[in-house]
Amino acid sequence: MTKGPGARTFPRLHIFFTHYCYQIRTSPHHTCYAIPRGVVPEPELHYFCKPSALRPATHVIDFITAQELLADEPACQTLWELVSTQFRTRSKFLAVWAGARFVALHRDADGRADGFLLVNAPVNWQIDYVVVAPTARGQGVASALVLETANQAFLRGVPYVMLTSKASLRPLYEACGFVPVTAAETLAPAAPAGSTGSYRTLTPKG
Ligand SMILES: CC(C)(COP(=O)(O)OP(=O)(O)OC[C@H]1O[C@@H](n2cnc3c(N)ncnc32)[C@H](O)[C@@H]1OP(=O)(O)O)[C@@H](O)C(=O)NCCC(=O)NCCS
Helix, strand or coil: CCCCCCCHHHHHHHHHHHHHHHHHHHHHCHHCCCCCCCCCCCCEEEECCCCCCCCCCCCCEEEEEHHHHHHHHHHHHHHHHHHHHHCHHHHHEEEEEHHHHEEEEEECCCCCEEEEEEEECCEEEEEEEEEEEEHCCCHHHHHHHHHHHHHHHCCCCCCCCEEECCCCCCCCHHHHHEEEEEEEHHHCCCCCCCCCCCCCCCCCCC
């Protein structure tokens, strides 16, 4: 293991996240995060974006590695608070966190982290857990987090950036250059070689 500043912090925070998830799963209050019976969950949309140019973000965003975030304990605590209070499935967070490579982070005027998103980056990137503190909402922070992530993907030659989100946030992601992938597009067969027909395909050109 490396001996950098995050080396001691990482196992502690991993235990921190794991411990809290265990508490949540075994807590009698756990069910308050489940969807109540009879309530239909909001539909989700899948989006993709092919980064093709730099687009200005209205806020300064730190784009750091997951390891660098783990070295910043106050930011980790804030992320955990937001995940705990703003999402129903905190246990899913641990699964996503395990694959997170980058974190986009916004800080307020006092340097406190108040907006996050996670990036899984095997080849194409996937954005997860876009979240902004309630006190910082409505000022374009989420848009800046997403735009900066797309910019970083462009700078690193990443072919596609994907995300899944509730349908009501479509204006947010479309304004950042993301296009919803409809069921028809997802299920349409790829065009046979040499075909000039009107098949829809997500295969990148060139
Ligand atoms: C959704 C969320 C990330 C938005 O953060 P934000 O910083 O307030 O968003 P922005 O200020 O960048 O909003 C940009 C645009 O997104 C859209 N938007 C933002 N929040 C929205 C909401 N709750 N419902 C519908 N559209 C919304 C609007 O079009 C907005 O533009 P406008 O301000 O000109 O109307 C924040 O409310 C949050 O953390 N919610 C809880 C967690 C969550 O639901 N995350 C999304 C996971 S799918």
